[in-house]
Amino acid sequence: MREAVHKDLTGEAVHLRARLEEIEGEPVRAVSEYCAAFRAWDEAIKQRIKREPDNEETPRWVSYSEALDLLRLPILKSNLLARLIYEGHEVRPEPCPVHGGHWSGCTWENFPCGCVVGGNVTGWVNSGERVRA
Numbered sequence: 001m002r003e004a005v006h007k008d009l010t011g012e013a014v015h016l017r018a019r020l021e022e023i024e025g026e027p028v029r030a031v032s033e034y035c036a037a038f039r040a041w042d043e044a045i046k047q048r049i050k051r052e053p054d055n056e057e058t059p060r061w062v063s064y065s066e067a068l069d070l071l072r073l074p075i076l077k078s079n080l081l082a083r084l085i086y087e088g089h090e091v092r093p094e095p096c097p098v099h100g101g102h103w104s105g106c107t108w109e110n111f112p113c114g115c116v117v118g119g120n121v122t123g124w125v126n127s128g129e130r131v132r133a
Contacts, residue, residue, distance in 0.1 A: 031085055042068045079103055079120045089117075092124035099123040 009017065020028040045065045049058055075081060083089040095101030096115035104121040114126045 079122060094125040094127060096123050096125050
């Protein structure tokens with residue numbers, strides 16, 4: 001069995017994670033660990049570009065780095081990604097007739113259109129939110 005990479009896990013947490021990995025047949029990590037891995041990958045790409053600026057593959061790595069830079073803020077701000085990752089929701093297929101499939105801010109009102117989740121006006125109708133098993 002593999003050692004857990006997260007050094008702060010207790011013995012019980014290490015055991016539970018290992019059991020989940022056994023059940024799922026793939027690595028099980030906290031979202032923060034995946035985020036840290038993406039940041040480390042991004043930094044490794046930037047270091048490669050600095051280390052080998054004249055390498056024939058550098059333009060490709062530069063394009064990856066630029067794409068990651070462009071995506072960072074939209075990923076951090078995405079209500080959809082938060083719902084997919086943290087709440088296990090699926091992508092909603094039906095745009096709200098009022099908000100037309102566009103996030104429209106935050107509210108604590110319960111709009112009759114049914115596109116509010118956790119204070120966010122998602123722009124997409126909640127058709128009995130199916131949570132992934």
